[in-house]
């Protein structure tokens with residue numbers, strides 16, 4: 714049996730979390746159009762007759778540091794590149810190879826394990842994939858280069874096949890019925906955080922952190938209490954919005970997704986609180 718850890722690395726917004734979700738076939742990781750959406754190292758487990766592949770989603774490499782949290786995120790990427798069996802470098806052909814890309818590439822080049830390059834977003838037009846050939850020309854650093862579309866679930870099987878080809882023999886790391894390392898509470902908090910990123914502008918989402926205060930499973934409904942923490946009073950007002958409009962929109966979007974994923978009615982109570990020190994708890 715094959716078995717191993719495969720880390721997905723790449724600049725922010727290239728589609729690492731989308732790819733993880735598509736490979737596993739369930740939404741585990743939050744996906745948004747904003748950089749630095751992923752803050753935690755998330756495992757997604759794929760069981761196949763050939764063995765078990767554990768994909769590790771990481772925060773995007775983002776050069777312009779947003780202070781403490783950004784450095785912490787970059788550290789966690791370095792950490793998740795230790796003791797792995799394979800690395801998948803994810804690239805976005807609509808973006809030029811700039812300083813951030815070079816940072817990621819130098820990180821990847823230092824690794825002595827097998828490497829695969831995924832050039833994502835193949836669904837876009839040739840005009841949009843302006844920098845495709847720049848990435849294709851990096852191909853000799855990699856055991857394989859695969860162009861695919863994570864959102865359209867296109868050309869994913871060739872990637873999975875290559876992954877199992879390159880993985881070493883070994884015992885499974887997770888029991889067969891476990892899809893991820895994250896708890897149900899974390900998963901709920903991630904869905905809420907994703908809706909915050911989608912609803913709010915600019916820097917506001919980055920000031921937030923979501924904690925689950927309670928989950929109560931009743932026969933016909935799940936009652937969830939969650940707290941959105943932010944640094945500052947000013948942000949709290951923006952998160953709540955005029956007449957509570959913003960927080961309402963966030964709550965409705967999160968509730969809908971939770972109901973769809975769990976096939977059960979959800980009552981979601983969202984509170985917004987100011988806590989300058991939430992980062993210390995992350």
Ligand SMILES: Nc1nc2c(ncn2[C@@H]2O[C@H](COP(=O)(O)OP(=O)(O)OP(=O)(O)O)[C@@H](O)[C@H]2O)c(=O)[nH]1
Pocket residue numbers: 723724725726727728729730731732743744745746747748749750751752771772773774833834835836837861862863864865
């Ligand atoms: N057109 C297209 N868009 C995609 C594809 N994959 C991801 N995206 C979009 O790219 C954006 C970023 O996706 P994420 O999966 O959050 O990217 P990420 O690399 O995890 O980003 P960070 O967590 O910030 O590092 C989202 O708007 C996705 O919908 C794809 O195959 N095609």
Ligand SMILES: [Mg+2]
Pocket residue numbers: 729730731742743744750751770771772773
């Ligand atoms: Mg991500």
